[in-house]
Amino acid sequence: MDLVGFSLRLQMFLSTCVGLEFLGTPGQWARYLRWDASTRGDLSFQFKTEASEALLLYFDDGGYCDFLQLAVVEGRLQLRFSIDCAETSVVSSKRVDDSSWHAATLSRYNLRTVLVLDGQAKADEVQPQRQFMKIVSDLFLGGVPQDIRSGALTLPTVRTMQPFRGTITDLKYGTSQPLFLGSLRVPLESEGWCTVNPCENGGTCMVVDGQPVCDCSKTEYKGRFCREEVSNNMPGLAHLMAEPVESK
Secondary structure, three states, rough: HHHHHHHHHHHHOOOOOOOOEEOOOOOOOOEEEEOOOOEEEEEEEEEOOOOOOOEEEEEOOOOOOOOOEEEEEEEEEEEEEEEEEEEEEEEEEEEEOOOOOOOEEEEOOOEEEEEOOOOOOEEEOHHHOOOOOHHHHHHHHOOOOOOOOOOOOOOOHHHHHEEEEEEEEEEEEEOOOOOEEEEEEOOOOOHHOOOOOOOOOOOOOEOOOOOOEEOOOOOOEEEOOEEEOOOOOOOHEEEHOOOOOOOO
């Protein structure tokens, strides 16, 4: 399969991407284009986990006052949000750490935010001077990048939270799927990156820093698609031949 053909098939799968499998790896994260919910907006997804403590999603205003964090805390969903430094939280009645599928929706209505879990709604609102939420960052799932300086995070403790372990699928902003921007330490087979394996001769497709890579280390081949035979007088170098697959 040539690079152009692979890229076309890759884009087709990415256009219908529906899920992410998180392993709970320290430093993991997946990033989506900013959710514009400063006054009104809906975000929905389905998930399953057995973790009783984990960060599900987070975004903020770049280190000032406003943020929204959804996490599993003591086995239940906890929504925390702040507008103009006025903060509140709501907690779901039912537990979610049971490895069963659950449906969650976040709905923003000016100063009021609603958490719906499996059809059961809980809501709260704040009373700040400003009447809208400032959203600067993109949306992060499962964790946040560790190289973000503390001053750029409105809620710095988010970096030390337990990363999510489980599956998040069918993420939508309103009725549309958001643009996936990249990830770290998150297998993306369910996103379609490796559904079409471009690696030949037994090479393994994996994702590194949000990009598909052919791992040729267990083959006698090298190159971008593991199609170039390794010379017999160069033993032991096959593990150095994994090269990134370009995707455009």
